[in-house]
Structure formats: C-alpha cells, structure tokens
Amino acid sequence: MKIKKRNVLILIILIISINIVSIIVMPRIRFNINQNNNKSFIEKVREDALxxxxxxxxxxxxxxxxxxxxxxxxxxxxxxxxxxxxxxxxxxxxxxxxxxxxxxxxxxxxxxxxxxxxxxxxxxxxxxxxxxxxxxxxxxxxxxxxxxxxxxxxxxxxSEEDYKVLSISDKSPEYGDIVANISNPHGKRNVITAGKVVSRTPNPFGDEDGKMQHPVIKHTALISEGSSGSALMNKDLEIVGINLGGNQNLFRQHISGMAMPMDKIVDFLNEWDYGGEDENS
Known part of the structure; x- marks a missing residue:
C-alpha cells in the first residue's frame, strides 16, 4: 500500500513538473514559430514601415x-x-x-x-x-x-526628418489574420514581432478594478512593457489596432497582446475631428 501511495505521489509531482515546464517553455516556442513563419512580413515592416x-x-x-x-x-x-x-x-x-x-x-x-x-x-x-x-x-x-x-x-x-506615415485600415482584422508590431519594449528600439489575431470578437480589457474596460482585439505578436501605444499592422502595413497592454502567465511571460481595434480608433479620431489630407510617404 505504501508503494502505491508513493507511486501516486511521484506521478502527481511528474505531472505538475511537466505542466510547469510547458508554461515556461511554450511562450518562447510560440514566439520563435511566429517569427520564423513570418520572416518576409517582418522584413517588409522593417524596410517600409520602421x-x-x-x-x-x-x-x-x-x-x-x-x-x-x-x-x-x-x-x-x-x-x-x-x-x-x-x-x-x-x-x-x-x-x-x-x-x-x-x-x-x-x-x-x-x-x-x-x-x-x-x-x-x-x-x-x-x-x-x-x-x-x-x-x-x-x-x-x-x-x-x-x-x-x-x-x-x-x-x-x-521635425524636418522624412518619416513614414501609416494609413489606418478601413477593415477590422479577422480571426487568424497575420499582424505585426513595432515597439520599444523595456527601452529596446524598433523591435518587430509578428503573430495572429486570436479573438473572434472584441474582448473586455482594462484596469484591475474593472472600472474602465475597453473592447480590444487579442493577438499573439509579442509585446511587453514599453510597447503600449505601438501600432498593430496588417500585411498592407495599415494600422488595425493600437496596443494597450497584454496578458502574462504566472512567470510573467507573454501570452497575448491587447489592441484597440481600428473601428474604435476611427471613432476616437472622428470625435477629435482630425480631418484633412494625409501626406503618406
């Protein structure tokens, strides 16, 4: 009987250990897969939108x-x-x-x-x-x-510099669409990551008290502290979202990013009534 109890305990410890390793390793594996599968897109972002x-x-x-x-x-x-x-x-x-x-x-x-x-x-x-x-x-x-x-x-x-001007997409991203992000996480400059949209409908996201919730799209392009405010782009290099934050696991590893979708961006800009012609470069 003691041997059976010990075997059960070993099995439980083994299962827990495997789960912990998976939680730690899987985000990095997913990030590498996203980057490798979207090399040409990332290079396009680097050349034309940086x-x-x-x-x-x-x-x-x-x-x-x-x-x-x-x-x-x-x-x-x-x-x-x-x-x-x-x-x-x-x-x-x-x-x-x-x-x-x-x-x-x-x-x-x-x-x-x-x-x-x-x-x-x-x-x-x-x-x-x-x-x-x-x-x-x-x-x-x-x-x-x-x-x-x-x-x-x-x-x-x-500024007298000649910077790229991004257009805002007239179409919201759909589930499974490939997206990319340029941001400055942890003080690093111009970090480009790619991923997929993983929400079918907007998700509520906001402060811990739940007082201010925003309808956001969820994606797997890696973002972190310092990425807030960066553009989420489609393959036409149009803005489909502005990153507001993200979700992390227990080990503070990235799970998903949250971005304000383009329809809400347009509503926001219409309230500002920004008007006028853009000079896209």
Missing part, C-alpha cells in the same frame, strides 16, 4: 520647498499616422501620456526611430552631458487630443 515608429519619453519635474528634481521615464511607443508640412501626428495610448507621478510639470519628448536613447548614446562612446541636457535636442510632443474611455491619445511634434 520610420513610422516613435519612442515617447516623459520628463517629470517636481518642486518642493528647497529642492527641485526631475526624472526620465523608460519610454513607450507611438505610430505616425498623419503629416501636415513638417508637423507629424502620432497615435499612442492614453496611459502613456497620463501624469501618473503627479509631477508639477511634464515634458513629452518624441524620439524618431533612429534616435539613440541616452543609454545607447553612452554605449556608443558619446560624451556624458547629463540626461536632461541630452534629451533637450529632441522634439517636444504636444497632446492634441486624448480620451481615457478609448485609452488613446494623439501627440504632435515638428
């Missing part, structure tokens, strides 16, 4: 009685969708530009796809000049319109 991606950084200032301090955020993502002269407009997530740190003053800094972060600048033998001084060279972002109910925002900035 410069549409921007990195959004917040510089927060606080003033106490005798001390003033400032801090620089790790950075998030955005996608250029409109241009007027040398003025660009980028979509991002509302929570990217939200003043969460209750700063007395906040500057929004926009970095083009080929601009170096302060860390990369130093790693490339750049001369130390102070982090605030370094970021002063980049365009300041202006919040044109933002709405928490969509978790979307439009930021504008001026």
């Amino acid at each position: 410069s549409s991606s921007v990195m959004i950084i917040q510089e927060n200032y606080r003033q106490s009685e005798n001390v003033s301090t400032n801090s620089i955020s790790a950075g998030a993502s955005g996608a250029i969708f409109k241009k007027e002269g040398n003025k660009y407009f980028a979509l991002t997530a509302y929570h990217v530009i939200e003043n969460r740190e209750n700063a007395d003053r906040t500057n929004i800094i926009i970095m083009g796809y080929d601009d170096l972060s302060f860390k990369d600048y130093l790693n490339n033998d750049g001369k130390y000049q102070g982090i605030s001084n370094y970021y002063q060279q980049f365009p300041k972002g202006i919040i044109e319109y933002a709405d928490e109910k969509y978790d979307l925002a439009v930021i504008s900035f001026y």
